[in-house]
Amino acid sequence: MLPGRIPPVINSPDKIQLNRLSHVYLAHPDLEKFDQFAKDFGFEEAGRDKDIIYYRGWGKDSCAYVAIKSKDGQKRFEGAAFIAQTEEDFIKSSKLKGASEVRPNLGPGGGKIVTIESPSSSKIHVLWGNGERPAPTKVATSTEIHKGAYNTTLQKSRKGEFQRFKLGPAMVHKLGHYGFITSMFDEDIAFYTLNFNFVPSDILYEEVNGEEIDTLTFMHLDHAKEYSDHHTLFLFRAPANFPDKHRLHHCSFEVEDFDTQLLGHDFLLSKGYTPVWGVGRHILGSQIFDYWRDPTGFTIEHYADGDVVNIDNVTGRTKSEGAASMYIWGPVRPEKGVAE
Template structure:
């Protein structure tokens, strides 16, 4: 179903013929030193759901049993092994199994809730898993926190909702709620966009383009999972066209993971978690700041293996009534409205 596009994403709409995905569930990465990553993961705000063999299943306090699978690398190198999505219905899962190149159905890891899983790859080799029948955790009724002692409402200039009570916090990990999004830099941008948008209910929320030789060339797209009138996160997946200087690495890959991002409760939680990581000796890549597209408050870190990983809070929601935005890229300035200057080379893993 995929095809090469002429540098510009065509109008994209959802349809019943497409496979409907309900949400993003977990990412999977292999680490040369799993013990070192496990220490970082606890400081970052993950909780351990389960362990088996050389795998650790980390969770947030959301309904997914797992939001990050960390495995011990078998070759001493780091590897990003894709992300898993929950199919909306069993019929959608079965349709996924019929796509060209789909793997045989296998068991979804018990640490991720079990059920069935099928694996696919895009034209550039980006990996995605689609899951059906996974067990869920009870939906949270309040956020889990390691930083909150007492928290009341916000007092704004004109509305004072907190009276006679005090905000009290402490440093600690910014407890993760869920996996929010992830993305790739890809040398097959047009083909990968077509793969995700033609086969699944991915819809571009915003597209940034560059002008070259009088031609508009789409360089970056933030895509959400269309749920009709129901609101969903501004982006679940983003794709970035690889620049001419793209480093393919020793494996000559056609893509590279950029980062994965995890939601936390609010600005206080994020800042306290940020300071906590600093006290533990970690150095942020970028942040704290606020993005333009998606509006998230962000801070980025490098984990011990070298993967870029982000906390975010206060992200945008969109639905079918939000048309795709299209703006000319202003380089790094397009990525944030406030915060420290983005480092040279960006934040990609």
């Protein structure tokens, strides 16, 4: 392995196989202020306790976002939860070095959970036995009055039928991905790829003193021939003198389509919330995006039309061109980026 370079990654049966991403945990000083934003963003409340509110999308996952009352008044990212592929994989995760004791999952769906920290102290939670919601039979929406097929230049599928919409929250389907900035980039990459079935979909690198240094990687969960999202986790190499071991970049939630996203975007604007960047189209992953700053200061994203990959897709490797590597169309990216 060359210094600063991510080595080739191949999944193998001895690694812990994760089925999918479930939810994120974030601590907020003011839960009620975030609660109103969450509903305007497109979440449904799935339950609450004294100091915790659970939110879900309209997909099969029992939970997509856990908002925790901060005990010290500081915002904090507390990691993300993944569903294990099998109980054997869950047991293997509980035996990793530094793993917590197996404990009951107190959130929606129940089951049991274990927590492991990466070298930079980012947390990954592994779930087993978590109940699923019934598979959706139709898209949940707060913006459609009547929606038919798209009429394209060569095919008019919608004849004598009118598209009608209204402003409203862009209803969340599921948690699609999250990512963080890490001051231990190489060590964290090794932790996630050697222990679990994370495989890089795309890597961005920079040239430093004539050497290629990997600075950002988008990773998917490898399921061989079965397709999965282009990335469920991404890691960003922290710049020199970064003050933290790790810091959340953003978490991102899938919505149905472009109309839903734009209507939800305008709805949030009408409520006075602060947009960060978008609406635009990413290059790596292809998602249509819009980023927001929630009342706590975390960055949160809606996305639609993301890529899916499988074992036949080789890892891409691209020289970073700054903002130009991030989007093909949309407003100019903020100079400081989108991270909280």
